[in-house]
Amino acid sequence: xxxxxxxxxxxxxxxxxxxxxxxxxxxxxxxxxxxxxxxxxxxxxxxxxxxxxxxxxxxxxxxxxxxxxxxxxxxxxxxxxxxxxxxxxxxxxxxxxxxxxxxxxxxxxxxxxxxxxxxxxxxxxxxxxxxxxxxxxxxxxxxxxxxxxxxxxxx
Numbered sequence: 001x002x003x004x005x006x007x008x009x010x011x012x013x014x015x016x017x018x019x020x021x022x023x024x025x026x027x028x029x030x031x032x033x034x035x036x037x038x039x040x041x042x043x044x045x046x047x048x049x050x051x052x053x054x055x056x057x058x059x060x061x062x063x064x065x066x067x068x069x070x071x072x073x074x075x076x077x078x079x080x081x082x083x084x085x086x087x088x089x090x091x092x093x094x095x096x097x098x099x100x101x102x103x104x105x106x107x108x109x110x111x112x113x114x115x116x117x118x119x120x121x122x123x124x125x126x127x128x129x130x131x132x133x134x135x136x137x138x139x140x141x142x143x144x145x146x147x148x149x150x151x152x153x154x155x
Contacts, residue, residue: 036119043101043131049148057099061087063118064104066139070149078104078121079113088121099129105139 051058052070062068063078073090076083091100100122104114115132122130135142144150 036116036123037130037132041119041131042134044134045142045146045148048101048133049143049146052149059094059098059100061090061100061102061118062104063087063102064106064112064114064139066103066105067144068151069103069133069143070151072103072151077114078102078118084117084121087118088125091121091125091127094127096126097128099131100127101131101133103133103135103139105133105135105143107138109134109136 060072062072062074078084102118104112
């Protein structure tokens with residue numbers, strides 16, 4: 001009887017541990033839902049590269065600590081309050097239908113401390129064509145290594 005009780009407890013503990021593990025694995029996707037951008041506001045690097053190549057009117061803001069994409073204005077890490085304020089000031093005088101892309105690319109997007117405060121600033125000012133460059137890994141992997149244009153070539 002004692003052996004049956006121990007087996008039952010072991011099975012219950014096994015299932016409780018599995019439920020807790022599966023819940024823990026769902027946390028990142030729940031975290032993604034709290035992002036200030038929508039899926040439609042993510043711009044693929046190839047799309048931005050083509051827009052730059054064609055000379056389309058677009059404002060690009062580097063809100064991180066990485067290299068500048070061709071045509072980008074470097075504002076510094078948006079994890080620092082003064083840099084978010086700098087972004088807000090720059091945006092204040094622009095038409096709300098201006099095409100704006102912000103990017104960081106220092107690390108994977110789910111860990112980046114800069115993109116959320118910067119994109120929130122875009123949303124707060126109600127821009128209708130605001131985009132986040134979809135750099136899921138980093139700028140080096142998804143922009144530089146693909147030969148997309150930089151302000152100055154990496155040496």
